[in-house]
Amino acid sequence: MKNCLKFVLQLSTILLIVTGTALAAEIPATNLAALTDVQKYERAIHIMAMLLVGFGFLMVFVRKYGRSALTATYLLVSISIPLYFLKESYHGVGTATGVIDKLILAEFAAASLLICAGAVLGRMKMHQYLLLGLIFVPFYALNEWIVLNNGLGLITGKVVDTGGSIVIHAFGAIFGLGVAASMTTKEEYATPIECDDTSDRYSLLGSMVLWVFWPSFCAALVAPADVPRTAVNVILALCGSTLATYFASVKLRGKISAADIANATLAGGVAIGSTCDLASPGTAFAIGILAGVVSTFGFAVIQAKLTDLTGKVDTCGVFYLHGLPGMLGGIAALVVVSGINFTAQLTAMVVTIVIAAFAGLLSGKVIALLGERAEPYVDSEEFEGEETCQEELQELIAEADLSR
């Protein structure tokens, strides 16, 4: 009897331990997972701020095309995110288990699309941006599947591209160049892109919003314990490119260019993408400086020459902000990451460039079938409202100049 009692006591003790421990371990685990997802959600909102306010206002530098640029941004985001979700419901990417992971991947697709659209900004009718989105997302997803999930078995090892230097930035930029190459008309080539101090300040607003939230873009899908280090790397890379842009802009142009400051400052964020969670702080800073110099050189020296040489216009200069620094980022991984699989990384870059270029050229042909704008770079072609105050004033100035 006493032994029996003891046995029951003993047994209940063990049960208590097991269930107690299990409870103690498991309840928090569930909650921890939920809290971790909510933290990813926070970063997803930061990325959304980049997509709409960041990319949107960065593109407002085209003076008379501000309302159109912002509306196009709205439409490109609104077409690509549901489309990516739709794709996910049929063919989910292996790594994205939770709904919040899918949201972040959809935002990545939207970012890449916005980069692409920057190359042809001001030269498409509004519904053509929508068509561009419809064509872009499947190709983007195809490249993502081949490169990151090794969909075709081409990639023989791990590709290092946490923050998307290759699959987001370079892909979007090269796709956009393809579209521009298929579409640029002589009138567009001949029409200068005007900006003024108000459009410049809007553009700098977009730039700063991108700068501020860039760490959340790169660390979006990183494990909680790695977020701080990743964030500091991204911030140091951005500091590096910002400082380098100022010096390079003054050196190359004699004076500072607001366009350089708005754009090339961000090149550090683009280039650190691949290695944001792996680089040391010092390396991140150095990658940022290098990216800032390369990007500013692109805007200040290459852009004008290449435009004249090819007769093709890259409205926002996405090749110099996203294309070159994106590839720089992919290559930097070869130097920075010990034990990296060279073949896999280089294959990923080549595949990305090939798909983006081919799909971009094709898309441009298709989209061109829907016609072209009569007047590039002006809101008035598609938006309601009389001439704005400033436009009237410019006419007035022109008249006054004539009468002098």
Place this chain on the structure above:
Amino acid sequence: MKNCLKFVLQLSTILLIVTGTALAAEIPATNLAALTDVQKYERAIHIMAMLLVGFGFLMVFVRKYGRSALTATYLLVSISIPLYFLKESYHGVGTATGVIDKLILAEFAAASLLICAGAVLGRMKMHQYLLLGLIFVPFYALNEWIVLNNGLGLITGKVVDTGGSIVIHAFGAIFGLGVAASMTTKEEYATPIECDDTSDRYSLLGSMVLWVFWPSFCAALVAPADVPRTAVNVILALCGSTLATYFASVKLRGKISAADIANATLAGGVAIGSTCDLASPGTAFAIGILAGVVSTFGFAVIQAKLTDLTGKVDTCGVFYLHGLPGMLGGIAALVVVSGINFTAQLTAMVVTIVIAAFAGLLSGKVIALLGERAEPYVDSEEFEGEETCQEELQELIAEADLSR
């Protein structure tokens, strides 16, 4: 002796288990609660960005009234939040236990007040906005108490309104219409509301800030595990209304209207409010499309007719952005949520409309006692500073036109 020892050992084991488990379970539990509250805090900050930058800049579309609109936004937020806290310290709402819950409820009150003020924007002196806030918040809290806490025993079941389609958006809009109905003067009716490309771009900035942080508004008080699904629903609804707004605007007006794009794009966020944590993604997208169409139809077709018919001005068109889509959201719950209590939901809507309309009309009468603006829609009546450059220029243009 040996038994005694065993007993002590046994007892200490059990104590160890109990306290150990308790410790293991409780320490994290406390911390988890704190971390959960900090996550609510993050969403509260997002909402604050909506209140000031979002609502504030959305209202800057009135060209000459930008400084006033932003100052009014500052004052309306700063009067309503402390007032709601003051109320809470006497008569707390049942569900708001922590201080961060109270902050979020106070922000909801501020949002509803800003919606209300949008209806009479540009036609009140600055101190009248403050008086509006002082009158609005008690009525808002009364409605909240009756509808969400069943204060009078009128509501016979659960009201489905997580993101406040009914108690925040519809309440604020109808209250605002009541104030406008009591206050609009002939001069105000006759004075056109002017905008230009700079004020439009500011307005789109406000719109985008609202769009970006809207998921945090709807998911503010949702449990951590439900945040991701809720957020995705809100984003899909906003994508739906954005796409629908573009098509409806072109269809109904021939050209795109920047006002439609700035406003009706957000209707999906308003309408998904009630069911944001319950709808499926597809349903959320559909609700967004419907809301975008309804709202754009309101701005493009109804607004001008209703203004002429009644002689009353709804400056920001809050009826078409918050009123109609808010009611649509409340009704959508009847279709979307299985097992919803029809009577409770409909009673909630009727009570909200009645209290808002009555209190709005009354407030308008009271506020009108403090006088009216001589010149509607211009900063210069209450703000320091000479005429701005643009105003001088417009005079110059007018002169030039005369001399031609």
Place this chain on the structure above:
Amino acid sequence: MKNCLKFVLQLSTILLIVTGTALAAEIPATNLAALTDVQKYERAIHIMAMLLVGFGFLMVFVRKYGRSALTATYLLVSISIPLYFLKESYHGVGTATGVIDKLILAEFAAASLLICAGAVLGRMKMHQYLLLGLIFVPFYALNEWIVLNNGLGLITGKVVDTGGSIVIHAFGAIFGLGVAASMTTKEEYATPIECDDTSDRYSLLGSMVLWVFWPSFCAALVAPADVPRTAVNVILALCGSTLATYFASVKLRGKISAADIANATLAGGVAIGSTCDLASPGTAFAIGILAGVVSTFGFAVIQAKLTDLTGKVDTCGVFYLHGLPGMLGGIAALVVVSGINFTAQLTAMVVTIVIAAFAGLLSGKVIALLGERAEPYVDSEEFEGEETCQEELQELIAEADLSR
């Protein structure tokens, strides 16, 4: 044998308890620490939004100097953050263990530097801002080390300054006054600072971004459980200063000044800094009101007199937004916090003022060696691009005025 079995059972039970409990307690503990750091990261991003978009656009109120103000903001942030990290790698501050704590401390240094630069905005060449940053950060770190870590043994107790009223705001403002005192030229004193309605609206954007994210600045390094209370205190203080600013501005000037609204509304955030985690909500609101009155009085009454009296220009009025309210915050702690060490708190304030004033005067002399701007307050001196539309127009107006 049976006893032996029992003993093993007993022992294994205890082991199970101990390891089980340990596991249950430790696994979450690690994750909790990671999640807590990610939450600090969120606040660090909010602070970054304040540094770039907030401070940056607040300074765009100088009409013709917008691009320069934003570029200077970019450079000041990008020089100070890596510099502070560099310092940390040699001589870490005691309280900052994790990398995210260091990031936040670096951001605090950047905030103080931006405040300092506001005093001389528009009167330095771009590379001189960089030099200012290089000189400022070591002195800032020295003061931080003496006051907060008692580096020299001068501080005999705990200094109450959680949100940095003293070491961030007052230090930056007084340092800036020192630089301005060493540098202001006669031409600068004689050149009026122009603003217009567009630059005012940009300034209000910066102001609102600062307002929105201020709670994250004050609560950046606060324990999770104290974040909600701290945040509510900061928000109530900001509500108080916003309301007080409106009334004081109308009372002191007759009309509202957009500059008061953009600046003095934030004084509550500055003044609540020291006691943000310790004050009661009511006290926080009262401190905010007091700070709003003091700051508005500074802008409306003192600024013009002091400028004429001394011949020195404080471009952004940082003394009235950060200097006076910062000291008010430090002194408020003496009244609000029970058991505060008066000597320690007052010593901290005196040390801060002495170091900032001395270092500021010295820095001004050094920076002046690199030359001075020919034309203060205009972008065109250092930026590319023809005259902007508005500037051409103003010439046109001037001509038209002459020809009348």
